[in-house]
Amino acid sequence: MPPYAAASGGTDAEGVSHVQTVLAHRVTRRVVEAVLTLLGVAVLVFVMLRVIPGNQITATLGTEASAALTPGQQAALRAYYGLDQPPVVQFFGWLGNVLGGNLGISQRTGQSVLDMTLAALPVTIELAILATLFGLLLGVPLAMLSASRANGARDAAGQLVGLAALSIPSFLLGAVLLAFVSKYFHYNPSAQGFARLLSDPGLNLQQMLFPSLVLGFGLAAPIMRTGRSALLEVQSQDFVRTARGKGVAPLRVQIRHVLHNALVPIVTMTGIQFGYLLGGAVVVEQIFSVPGIGRQVLIGLQQKEYAVVQSTVLVIALSFVLVNLLTDLLYRVIDPRVRAS
């Protein structure tokens, strides 16, 4: 037993508890920040939706019919929809309802927005998970290919695919893929009604394959670019040369030593792209008729359904803020260097 171990024991424990206090403070600050941000998000969503030309009455009855209403009927309808209240009252009324789990009711279908969201959210989450999987499966090997010889032919090929993934819009890739496969292979699983994962997993996965491939292809670009520069940086470090010098097999060096140490930036980048996934989901769900949360917003916008759009956008922003918060906290746990700084 070295003599200094016992002596430094106390200060070590103090050091740890100090680090923990600092960490707890930071975590609290991040959480408070996230809550404040969400409040701002709620205000912005509310204001945005109030500005849309036309209101709930014109959306339900059509512009002509609502123009033909008598002033009395108009006032009654405005009172019915709560449009006669001052905006601030309307806002807090809506926020109170949302916090109580009441997200409003769709005027067209009469369904509660909470039920619609609960049905749509798992579909989009499945899409996001599959897309992330495809993005990693494409992006990480491409990054390794590129980094295996910087500025060589393999690097050029890898970077070319990365550039394509960055530059081909998902709506174009989706439309081309859909047309190509249905013309030459007469295969279009999306033509049938959407199958839910739990009721018909086989058909569901067929229907999810193309949307998640398209979304994953776009995701591969940032993963590939981040991965490539992270791998190049790790490769040039001394411990990699040491491992090579020891005679470790090249593939093992690449995976155990290089890739392992380059994972943190790759994971972070993947987490950051969650927003891209949610936004991209709007486009991809529209093309492939996937009844996810993005399509719910889009249909709501087209039909001017205040309640649907307002609450759905809020739910999306909430999940985005939560994922960012979790990524941030997780990152501090994974990488001790972030914790220390």
Place this chain on the structure above:
Amino acid sequence: MTIDVTAASLGVTVGRTRAPVWRRLLRSHSGQAGLLLTAIIAVSAAAAAFGLTPHDPIAQVPIDRLQAPSPTYWFGTDQFGRDIFSRSIAGVANSLTVAIVAVSLSAVIGTLAGVSAGFFGGGVRAPILAVTNVLFAFPPLLLALSLASAFARSWVTIAVAIAIVYVPIFVRVTRGPVLSLRESDFVKAARVLGFPTSRILFRHVLPNILPIVIVQVTLSMSWAVLTEASLSFLGLGTPPPAPSLGSMVLDAKTLVESAWWTMAAPGAVIVIFVVGLNLLGDGLRDALDPRHGDNG
């Protein structure tokens, strides 16, 4: 002299060394290719803006509907007999206008906000960062979508919506460097000499973050073009009959199995457009930032 020292510590090259930046851009393959593609796109867009297209992009010729590419109609015609080549070029001009207006707005507002948030204290910083955080809480495309549908449909609305989405990005990329510039010796010296704050900001701080802003502008241009196209594809972008690359792809979706050219031309034009801007952005970043120089 002092400016060069700090610029080097920031990892960017400014001032007297500007000429080599262009030379460095032209030396890299991605810079060359990016410049070439962007130039082709910009020239055709300018031509379309002055009405120099082979056919009228919105004139309908019913006899010539859905013609395959031919010497008369280079890229074929659509379901209304409109020339797809002319429409693609005019669509590029529209996209480019939206992108330029959007990115200029967000670059100016975002840079001013970012510089202020970095240079001044809490009273200025806190509200700017709060707004930035709120805007960052939305997936970009969803925010653009909601904003664009909140106002009457026109290209100005689209440009403003995209601008609002990108303001926080410019705030974030400029604020960090300004934080370190504020503590640099030459800014402190300027303060001690009693220069007014506006002079310090415009003569000493802004020129030093300009390279970062330029690179960000180029990369944002490609996102703005993609966003405009995506919005149009979703039916919430540039209103018809004005040609837009996104809505051309949307129209082609139902026609493509019998008339492939309806999608091929606008699709290829979007991809070339965005590839060019991305390559130019990468090339500029490598040329302006020595840390990226060798392996970028």
